[in-house]
Amino acid sequence: MLERTDGVVLERAGRKRGETRDRLLDLAERAVLEKGFAATSIDELIVAAGITKSGFFYHFRDKGELAKALLTRYLERDEVILDDLFGRAAELHEDPLHRFLIALKLFAEMLADLPGAHPGCLAASYCYQDTLFSQEIRDLNAAGVRAWRARFRGHLAEIAALHPPRIPVDLDVLADMAATLVEGGIMVSRVLRDGAILPKQILAYRDHIRLLFLREH
Amino acid sequence: MLERTDGVVLERAGRKRGETRDRLLDLAERAVLEKGFAATSIDELIVAAGITKSGFFYHFRDKGELAKALLTRYLERDEVILDDLFGRAAELHEDPLHRFLIALKLFAEMLADLPGAHPGCLAASYCYQDTLFSQEIRDLNAAGVRAWRARFRGHLAEIAALHPPRIPVDLDVLADMAATLVEGGIMVSRVLRDGAILPKQILAYRDHIRLLFLREH
DNA sequence: CCGAAACTGTACCCGTGGTACAGCGCCGGC
DNA sequence: GCCGGCGCTGTACCACGGGTACAGTTTCGG
Numbered sequence: 001m002l003e004r005t006d007g008v009v010l011e012r013a014g015r016k017r018g019e020t021r022d023r024l025l026d027l028a029e030r031a032v033l034e035k036g037f038a039a040t041s042i043d044e045l046i047v048a049a050g051i052t053k054s055g056f057f058y059h060f061r062d063k064g065e066l067a068k069a070l071l072t073r074y075l076e077r078d079e080v081i082l083d084d085l086f087g088r089a090a091e092l093h094e095d096p097l098h099r100f101l102i103a104l105k106l107f108a109e110m111l112a113d114l115p116g117a118h119p120g121c122l123a124a125s126y127c128y129q130d131t132l133f134s135q136e137i138r139d140l141n142a143a144g145v146r147a148w149r150a151r152f153r154g155h156l157a158e159i160a161a162l163h164p165p166r167i168p169v170d171l172d173v174l175a176d177m178a179a180t181l182v183e184g185g186i187m188v189s190r191v192l193r194d195g196a197i198l199p200k201q202i203l204a205y206r207d208h209i210r211l212l213f214l215r216e217h
Numbered sequence: 218m219l220e221r222t223d224g225v226v227l228e229r230a231g232r233k234r235g236e237t238r239d240r241l242l243d244l245a246e247r248a249v250l251e252k253g254f255a256a257t258s259i260d261e262l263i264v265a266a267g268i269t270k271s272g273f274f275y276h277f278r279d280k281g282e283l284a285k286a287l288l289t290r291y292l293e294r295d296e297v298i299l300d301d302l303f304g305r306a307a308e309l310h311e312d313p314l315h316r317f318l319i320a321l322k323l324f325a326e327m328l329a330d331l332p333g334a335h336p337g338c339l340a341a342s343y344c345y346q347d348t349l350f351s352q353e354i355r356d357l358n359a360a361g362v363r364a365w366r367a368r369f370r371g372h373l374a375e376i377a378a379l380h381p382p383r384i385p386v387d388l389d390v391l392a393d394m395a396a397t398l399v400e401g402g403i404m405v406s407r408v409l410r411d412g413a414i415l416p417k418q419i420l421a422y423r424d425h426i427r428l429l430f431l432r433e434h
Numbered sequence: 435c436c437g438a439a440a441c442t443g444t445a446c447c448c449g450t451g452g453t454a455c456a457g458c459g460c461c462g463g464c
Numbered sequence: 465g466c467c468g469g470c471g472c473t474g475t476a477c478c479a480c481g482g483g484t485a486c487a488g489t490t491t492c493g494g
Contacts, residue, residue, distance in 0.1 A: 035346050127404050258480085
């Protein structure tokens with residue numbers, strides 16, 4: 001046990017590797033989504049994490065390295081979530097169109113079940129402060145959006161091969177429409193403080209896909 | 218002419234009234250869209266405007282008042298642009314559905330004709346830094362998004378009355394879809410540095426409207 | 435020529451990012 | 465059982481930016 005000048009007693013039972021670092025990332029992610037990267041001070045993070053400034057700079061060379069670690073972790077988790085979502089949808093149906101429609105429904109449900117509204121998207125937050133970041137980080141962000149496009153385009157190509165669309169359609173545009181509605185939906189949800197808007201927009205995208213590809217009546 | 222809080226009307230003297238103030242707003246808008254409000258320093262604005270810090274605080278009580286003036290001006294201009302767009306579309310066709318489709322085409326053309334990509338949306342930028350701003354500013358932002366919803370909902374209600382939709386549809390969701398695709402489209406365009414994405418998303422929205430309401434084939 | 439609008443100049447406070455570097459407790463491995 | 469390195473702490477210091485305070489100056493219209 002160690003007592004700081006302010007009287008706070010710290011436990012110092014040799015912390016596990018990456019434990020404090022992960023706590024810093026968690027705290028930073030919340031703060032950045034709330035008020036942006038520039039307005040998130042190192043000081044507030046170290047107070048919340050119960051460490052000193054030196055401790056912060058032990059884990060991250062500078063604020064830019066924090067930004068990079070934050071985005072990398074965010075994009076990795078994002079991939080895992082979507083893999084899981086489309087994986088589960090694939091177990092439920094054989095046809096690519098119906099798999100896609102199921103995945104969109106599951107996605108909308110997942111977003112609707114969040115307590116309160118969606119906290120926001122790091123990629124969008126970074127996008128609106130992009131001159132603050134290195135080219136490397138901007139490239140990382142672009143790669144993330146392109147991964148979304150590639151994923152959705154893949155599903156859409158399978159669908160279009162089996163179900164000719166009712167009107168001519170550019171599959172890249174249709175793939176980007178997913179990312180666009182998610183990003184825009186998060187923004188509109190946040191501004192209006194209504195968490196229901198985002199899942200409804202996903203379902204509107206689902207309707208568009210149905211109208212384009214589904215042959216019925 | 219300026220009306221003071223006590224009602225006295227002041228006349229312009231020295232430099233033309235609002236000239237420097239407008240220049241500060243122009244510079245601030247560019248900077249905020251590029252790197253966010255928190256990262257935009259008063260210092261860079263006064264250097265670019267060729268005035269001193271005292272000059273800045275003559276025009277704005279603090280940075281918050283700059284933020285408010287910036288957003289107010291932005292939302293006002295936005296209204297004018299959309300009024301003009303839908304006004305021109307109304308001159309070209311009598312049917313509300315075709316007017317709407319024409320307006321969306323004009324909108325997409327306008328966005329495609331911008332040199333480079335769309336510079337960004339202040340409302341979205343503020344949204345991702347919203348704890349920095351006063352409740353008043355957040356309310357202003359929400360009112361702006363609600364104005365978009367009301368405008369589009371009005372057109373859609375007229376359309377739905379004449380052209381029953383092919384599938385059941387929530388007009389509020391369909392109205393929000395416009396704002397959502399614009400905000401998301403700006404974000405994706407920026408991240409991928411491809412100004413063509415935003416207008417294509419508008420046209421995808423147009424396709425969705427056509428599939429929903431247009432009876433042909 | 436007067437008064438007010440639209441500034442300038444100076445001085446000062448605090449918070450934040452960032453640098454530099456010495457030291458110290460704890461744990462695993464030899 | 466001791467030793468090295470990991471994961472920090474402590475201290476000191478710098479520049480910049482937001483913000484406050486307030487007196488003084490220029491310019492222009494009436």
